Amino acid sequence: MVKSKLRTVRGTLLVPDPIRRTLAKQDDVVIDIDADGTIRSIDDADAHPSVPPTWPGTVILPGFVDTHIHFPQTRILGSASGPLLDWLQEAVFPEEARFAELRYARSVAAQFCEAMLRQGTTSAGIFSSSHPGATDELFVALDDWGLRAQAGLTLMNRGAPADVLLATEPALEAAEALIARWHGHDRDRLRFCVTPRFALSCDHALMRGAADLAERHGLFVQTHLSENDEELRQTAAAFPDHADYLAVYEDYGFVGKRSIFAHCIHLSDSEWQRMAQARAGVAHCPDSNFFLGSGCMPLARALGHGARVGLGTDMGAGRTFSLQRVASAAYDATLVRGEAVSDGETVTPESLLWLATRGGAVALGFGDRVGCLAPGYEADLVAIDVPEDLPDDRLYDALLFRHDTAAVRATVVRGRLCWSREAPATGP
Ligand SMILES: [Zn+2]
Known part of the structure; x- marks a missing residue:
């Protein structure tokens, strides 16, 4: 369930270019997030000595x-x-039929x-599914x-x-x-x-x-x-x-x-x-x-x-x-x-x-507000564990291929901490 609102996040970012298929690394910065969940600024962490790293040992990307x-x-x-x-007939349609029942849809x-x-x-x-009631339950849960x-x-x-x-x-x-x-x-x-x-x-x-x-x-x-x-x-x-x-x-x-x-x-x-x-x-x-x-x-x-x-x-x-x-x-x-x-x-x-x-x-048509980390974008973020002692030039490889260690630590939508493995470090 939606938990706390984050107003500052400190860490190392991977920032996608809005157009070209590249990412830029920004080491140890502080993201300042306004009350609506929009990124107000991203500054060097030196300017914010009282803010501790939010999820130490991770790298932060757009969600x-x-x-x-x-x-x-x-x-x-x-x-x-x-x-x-065959898969549709044998596995999918029998299961999707169960979504006629609202209680089942709600729990899934x-x-x-x-x-x-x-x-x-x-x-x-x-x-x-093709059931209006189940679809309404889906929207309720997404909300x-x-x-x-x-x-x-x-x-x-x-x-x-x-x-x-x-x-x-x-x-x-x-x-x-x-x-x-x-x-x-x-x-x-x-x-x-x-x-x-x-x-x-x-x-x-x-x-x-x-x-x-x-x-x-x-x-x-x-x-x-x-x-x-x-x-x-x-x-x-x-x-x-x-x-x-x-x-x-x-x-x-x-x-x-x-x-x-x-x-x-x-x-x-x-x-x-x-x-x-x-x-x-x-x-x-x-x-x-x-x-x-x-x-x-x-x-x-x-x-x-x-x-x-x-x-x-x-x-x-x-x-x-x-x-x-x-x-x-x-x-x-x-x-x-x-x-x-x-x-x-x-x-x-x-x-x-x-x-x-x-x-x-x-x-998906959300490109004007998410998928990037910069002032004006909404703060949809994911923090991912970086394996220890990883050379910098292996970071992208690790995020894709080291399934056992590069795990998600926290997920944030519009500045709200929606899921985390543990409570984040917070400032004074
Ligand atoms: Zn499909």
């Missing part, structure tokens, strides 16, 4: 941004049930929020735990068992009610996001209604795109008049700077060019992609096209809530593809940490 995660899959994380469409929502904060995630793009989010009722009216489907009219009515209650809540910390599960799960009327909702309220749209071979085959068969998968979403006006597409593994060059031109966001979810055997997204190629990329756990197909582990998996995925350096783009631990923080903030 991690999980651009793609499924709230109702919290309790089936790591269910090995084969490739995407608390577990879900704590699990994200424990791994240093401060913002997320979240799929709920209570202090997280920042784009979250939405998952829209699906075909291609799944009846107990996880919701017909067009009640789905759109429920979305309107959730928008009225939650969109823009707490100075825009929580946003309602239009969330069609994927093209195969929504008929034309629901897609049209979703597009209308997004346009009228100026909402983000999040969905899945080009994840698995069989899904591609079925999508092509269901939409024979469209040139490719992306064209289906383009047809509904979903592809723009307020959209985020998870996976994007099998896109053609033409699709990548159109994604980049539209400034659409990409949620790269390599751990999930390994677990379901979906393939490896060509990260360097995507960046070469100018795509806006963030990282996503895609928990429950992803086996972790940790963006550090996802960044590590993204490194592995580039090695598997043999393209760690490609199209003039180099994928390094440093650039992956940038994607896990700044890149995700931009992709």
Whole structure:
């Protein structure tokens, strides 16, 4: 639960460049945070001798941004049930059906929020189930735990068992009610996001209604795109008049700077060019992609096209809530593809940490307020243990790959300490 407000934080920072995929280290500084949670100044610690280091032995980054995660899959994380469409039928839909019950949804929502904060995630793009009540419970928990989010009722009216489907009219009515209650809540910390599960799960009327909702309220749209071979085959068969998968979403006006597409593994060059031109966001979810055997997204190629990329756990197909582990998996995925350096783009631990923080903030539409540490940005922070005696030039490697020792010590959203392993040191 949300605890104390921090007004000063002292430590060593890793500060993402707002544009370029680099980080700058600032040794021993003091962040001054105003009552609203906005960073007022960052000064050398020498100017503040009475402020002790807040979390000694850590390095402080902007909070991690999980651009793609499924709230109702919290309790089936790591269910090995084969490739995407089989896994949905066998593991996912039976569990998501349980979210018809409010009490169940409420208890999982608390577990879900704590699990994200424990791994240093401060913002997320979240799929709920198709149940309006469960989605409301999700927003209540996000509000209570202090997280920042784009979250939405998952829209699906075909291609799944009846107990996880919701017909067009009640789905759109429920979305309107959730928008009225939650969109823009707490100075825009929580946003309602239009969330069609994927093209195969929504008929034309629901897609049209979703597009209308997004346009009228100026909402983000999040969905899945080009994840698995069989899904591609079925999508092509269901939409024979469209040139490719992306064209289906383009047809509904979903592809723009307020959209985020998870996976994007099998896109053609033409699709990548159109994604980049539209400034659409990409949620790269390599751990999930390994677990379901979906393939490896060509990260360097995507960046070469100018795509806006963030990282996503895609928990429950992803086996972790940790963006550090996802960044590590993204490194592995580039090695598997043999393209760690490609199209003039180099994928390094440093650039992956940038994607896990700044890149995700931009992709989710929060880039004007988080994903950086500088005056005017809101103080979303994560403090991570630095292994002892680590040479400076191995810091990024340690944050990505030393899972046993580079652990999250504390997570702060808008200046509020939302989770910590221990009480922080405070000034006099
Ligand atoms: Zn997903």
